[in-house]
Amino acid sequence: MLDVQGLRKEYGELVAVRDIYFQLQPGDVFGFIGPNGAGKTTTIKMLATLLEPTAGTATLNGIDIVRQPEEVRPLLGYMPDFFGLYEGITVTEYLQFFAAAYRIPKSQRQAIINNVLELTDLTVKRDAYVETLSRGMQQRLCLAKSLVHDPILLLLDEPASGLDPRARIEIKELIRELGAMGKIVLVSSHILPELSDFCNKIGIIEKGELLVWGAVDEIVQQLQAHRVLEIKPLGDAELLIQRLEREPHVGEIEPRNGSLYVHFVGGLEEQADLLAALIHDGYRIAAFREESLDLEDVFMQITKGEVS
Amino acid sequence: MIKRRENPLLHYHLLGFTVNRWKRQPVLYGAVAVGIGLTYLLVFQMFRTYEASLEATLNLSLFVMCLAAPLMAYNSFSLEYEKGTWESLALTRLTAGEILWGKWGAALARVALLTLLLTPMLFIATDLKIKSDGSLLGRFATVVEPTYELYKFASSVALLFSWGALLVSLGVWLSFKLRRTISTASALYAGQLFALALLPTLFAIFEIDTRYSIQDSLSSVNSFRDGFYWWLIAAFSPIIVFYLNPFYTTLMLDNIVFDQYYSYEYVDAMQYIYVGWGLTQSVIYLSWAIFFAGIAYRGVKTKWRK
Numbered sequence: 001m002l003d004v005q006g007l008r009k010e011y012g013e014l015v016a017v018r019d020i021y022f023q024l025q026p027g028d029v030f031g032f033i034g035p036n037g038a039g040k041t042t043t044i045k046m047l048a049t050l051l052e053p054t055a056g057t058a059t060l061n062g063i064d065i066v067r068q069p070e071e072v073r074p075l076l077g078y079m080p081d082f083f084g085l086y087e088g089i090t091v092t093e094y095l096q097f098f099a100a101a102y103r104i105p106k107s108q109r110q111a112i113i114n115n116v117l118e119l120t121d122l123t124v125k126r127d128a129y130v131e132t133l134s135r136g137m138q139q140r141l142c143l144a145k146s147l148v149h150d151p152i153l154l155l156l157d158e159p160a161s162g163l164d165p166r167a168r169i170e171i172k173e174l175i176r177e178l179g180a181m182g183k184i185v186l187v188s189s190h191i192l193p194e195l196s197d198f199c200n201k202i203g204i205i206e207k208g209e210l211l212v213w214g215a216v217d218e219i220v221q222q223l224q225a226h227r228v229l230e231i232k233p234l235g236d237a238e239l240l241i242q243r244l245e246r247e248p249h250v251g252e253i254e255p256r257n258g259s260l261y262v263h264f265v266g267g268l269e270e271q272a273d274l275l276a277a278l279i280h281d282g283y284r285i286a287a288f289r290e291e292s293l294d295l296e297d298v299f300m301q302i303t304k305g306e307v308s
Numbered sequence: 309m310i311k312r313r314e315n316p317l318l319h320y321h322l323l324g325f326t327v328n329r330w331k332r333q334p335v336l337y338g339a340v341a342v343g344i345g346l347t348y349l350l351v352f353q354m355f356r357t358y359e360a361s362l363e364a365t366l367n368l369s370l371f372v373m374c375l376a377a378p379l380m381a382y383n384s385f386s387l388e389y390e391k392g393t394w395e396s397l398a399l400t401r402l403t404a405g406e407i408l409w410g411k412w413g414a415a416l417a418r419v420a421l422l423t424l425l426l427t428p429m430l431f432i433a434t435d436l437k438i439k440s441d442g443s444l445l446g447r448f449a450t451v452v453e454p455t456y457e458l459y460k461f462a463s464s465v466a467l468l469f470s471w472g473a474l475l476v477s478l479g480v481w482l483s484f485k486l487r488r489t490i491s492t493a494s495a496l497y498a499g500q501l502f503a504l505a506l507l508p509t510l511f512a513i514f515e516i517d518t519r520y521s522i523q524d525s526l527s528s529v530n531s532f533r534d535g536f537y538w539w540l541i542a543a544f545s546p547i548i549v550f551y552l553n554p555f556y557t558t559l560m561l562d563n564i565v566f567d568q569y570y571s572y573e574y575v576d577a578m579q580y581i582y583v584g585w586g587l588t589q590s591v592i593y594l595s596w597a598i599f600f601a602g603i604a605y606r607g608v609k610t611k612w613r614k
Contacts, residue, residue: 049613050395069613073399084391088325097324100316101400129328145396 001025002047002153002184006056009042009208016042018208019056024186024201026152029179031199031216032188033299039208040188041081044155047186048078060153074102077146081158081188085138087131091122094130094141095148102149112148120144120174136167143174153184160194172198192295202295206303219298226251229262229271231278232287240283247274259287317402317410321384322417348425355429363562365433366464369426370471370554373419374504377472378496380418381479384411385604386489394612404614408605412480419472427465434461456564456577463561463586470593471554475500477597481604507549508556522551522560526579535582552589561586 002024009017017039024030034040045051047058049069057066065072086094092113099109117123120140125133133141139159146154156175160168176198179185189195195202196216203213212219233240237255244250244262249270251263264271275288330337355365388394397407434457475496483492529538542548550556564577564585584591608614 048395048399050398052613070401074401076399078395078399080392080395082392083396084393086320086324086393088328089320090328093324093328097316097320098396098400100314101397101402103401129332142396 002058002060002186004047004056004058007043007046007053007058008055009039009046009051010054015208017046017053018210020205020210022203022210022213024184026182026184027179028201029175029185029187029199031195031202031295032186032205033190033192033195033202033295034188034205035190035303038205040190040205041157042208043205044078044157044186044188047153048076048155049073050078074149075151076153076155077143077149077151078155079139079142079146079157079159081161083139083142085130085141088129090127090129091117091133091141092126095144098145098148104149112150116144116147119147119177121170134167136163136170139163139167139171140174143171147178151183154178154186156185156187158189159187160189160191168194192299196295202298204299204302211302216295227264227266227271228291229264229274230259230287230289230291231262231285232259234284234286240278243278243281243283247277249274261291313406315402315406315410315413317397317407318413321410321414352429352432356432360429360433361562362430362433362460362464363558365429366468366558366561367555369430369464369468370558372426373422373468373472374475374500376422377419377475378479378493378500380472381411381415381476382483382493382496383489384415384480385484386487386492387483389487390489398612398614404605404609404612407608407612407614408480408601412477412601412604415476415480416473419469419476423465423469423472426468430461430464430468434458434464456581459581460561460564460586463590464558466590467554467557467561467586467593470590470597473597474593474600477600477604481600481607484604484607504553504555508553511546511549522547526583529579529582532582532584535584538583539588552592554589554593557586557589 004020004022007017007020008015020043022030032040032043042051046053047065049065049072053066057064059065060072060075063072063075086097089097095113095116096109099112104112114123117126120143122137122140122144125137130138130141143156143159159175160171163171172194175185175187179198179200187195187199199216201213201215202219204211212222231240231244237258237260241253241255241260244253244260249264249266251265253263254261264274271290275285278285354360385394388397402410478499479492479496482495483489486492486495525538525542529535542551560580564580580586
């Protein structure tokens, strides 16, 4: 379990990360969302033990990242946003290098390397030189390197940046698989559709502050306490607006493209009652639906577009 | 028994990519190797034919070392930063000592190899005479008179290696500190130019006649104890700039002769030996080399949280 307790990083006057708290369980795929400069990379680097926090700490399976960095490092895999690979060696030699650096016994290395090559779909490239791989394959190799020592926490900083659509899909599939394998995966990105497919939890950070974190469904539900209903009337929309304004749960009404977008404070029961009342009153309704929120809507509702 | 731990970083820097370069372009690298080999043999033959002096040979060897050694270490850490590989390396279970040894050790091995390649030339440049008994070594010489020449030869090799070791250690530390390959290379070459050429020139402008002052000062040295005090006094004098200059050391090293008729500037050879001329400088270079490696180690330990 990863337990982040009040992680804070200051650079002089600048507070890059402001007292962040969250907890993740094995199998969680956590989307760490925020605009550029929000503090995602700083947080990840602190969790990776590469940066010392100004205050606060985090524990991974009870091991403190601040006081026991050497103990926690074998338990985590890290893929930086700007990463490089040792050149002049083959894919297998590259993985052998890291297997040796993580003190994996020689007798076990080849089997482990075969497994990670298979998992990252790089088996056919095992004898290729590292620098001859495409960007997407290098990304997968970097991930393979991070998996060689079987970490329980994976920190992936913008893993899909700079990839073509196919490579993006492949890396998403891979991350989903890693989550299914019971690893804690923390993925940062500022491209939201990328995360919505495979994250079960998200955290939104802005100006170094974690504005919200939790299960995706729960966050969406919280925000949807203030729902927006799209009602498409047949006939005079003005009459319908006057009728809706008398409803206690209805707030602002915004006519757009022949539909009315109604801010509605209430649950599903109240929604159903409203529809029934309108039909009962003789209004002809061509469409009545709740606008669903996706990660982009959540992000836009929560953030203000500021950087620290 | 201490179990030797595997150091993949040392292996990578020593052999890893070099072996693969050969595998990938055997014709190109083979041709380059043959070219270098033939040039080496030609130079070796020229040194032998024209009986180059130790001063000339050691100066040339030092010049080669001054040019080559920075290239062996100038990117050792900076490339990790520039290519973005340092974080992955820092997170492995390699200790700060193993990381440093992986880079420094590989650079030192290259310095040792270069020294080894230049050693035969130094050998024939000294009048280290070995009986011409038909053996391979014996073909280079006919007279046996090794006492001081052996000292000169050993000092020359030590001087060459230790200067290279100092340069690579400085290079490793600078590349860690500056994080930029180009800055490290510039600093290493500019630093050498300053210390070895500009600074002595400045001293020369102020008319410090080093050649005679060293001989004057050495005249009172009659034991190793005197030699120690001689260095102690020199350490607090501006003249140390010359004494620690390997090219100046070479100049004086060639003055150590066993027969006064061989030199116009005769000083009793034992007086040079009492001050450990050449060897002392080597020890000082090696101490500095260890110092720079030490601060690079400390840097890795603190900055990479190892």
